[in-house]
Amino acid sequence: MSQQPGVLIHKDYFNDHLVEIRDSGDYRTLYYPPGTVQSRISLSNPHRLVLRYTQYMLLALLIQPKPENILIIGIGSGSFVRFFQHHFPRCHIDAVDYSKHIINMARGYFQLPENSKIIVHCDDGYRFLKNYSDTPYDIILIDAFDDQGMAPTIYSDQFFRLCADNLSQNGVVSCNIWSNDK
Known part of the structure; x- marks a missing residue:
């Protein structure tokens, strides 16, 4: 219980x-x-980021104040998707999560927006960047965890090299790297 x-x-x-x-x-x-x-x-202001670490991750906007293309790896409740869709409605957003289960909960219980500018992908973040992404992103936000901590496929040098390869000229990566023991 x-x-x-x-x-x-x-x-x-x-x-x-x-x-x-x-x-x-x-x-x-x-x-x-x-x-x-x-x-x-x-619930009364779903576009507002509530958790402090999500607010800190938006420091990326100091470097890229007018993003046109954003990649979000790790959807959770869709907080970042809602924030960017509300404040940057012309921005293209690719939102990636490896779990259809989490995506469906975000859609059903957390008002995950989807429209022609927001594309939700059910895939591993590493695999998405390696095999499917041809967009130079202005901001890449990484907030991908499983029950053990940071998702293992993205906790690697190879993953961060892929991120760098998929950034626009002045692009920036903002990553939640919380871990119990790493």
Whole structure:
């Protein structure tokens, strides 16, 4: 039984771990694995980034203040997709997540926007950059985790070389590199 705050609105299992979506006041939170906040949105202002680390990742906008092409690896609840779609509506966004399960939860419970400027890809971030991307990105945001920490396919020199190869001339990578032990 979970001890997370708020009203349970969805419960499921993913990779043998409990996944919960809970509402508490103005916030909807994705917990995965139990006890770990993966993502959170404000229900009254879903375009606002709630978690502090997501706000820090936007320091990339100091280098690229008018992005035209953005790659987001790790969709979670779609916080970055909503933010950029709202503040940069002409921007093309490729959003990549290896889990159809997570993508469907983002669509069903977190208002993940999709339109002609936003393309959601169900794929591994490394494989997407290596095999499918031919766009020079102004910003690449990496926030990809599994139940063990940072997704192993992107925790490598080869992955970051691929990122560099897929950046525009003044492009920037912003990465959440939190880890328990690395």
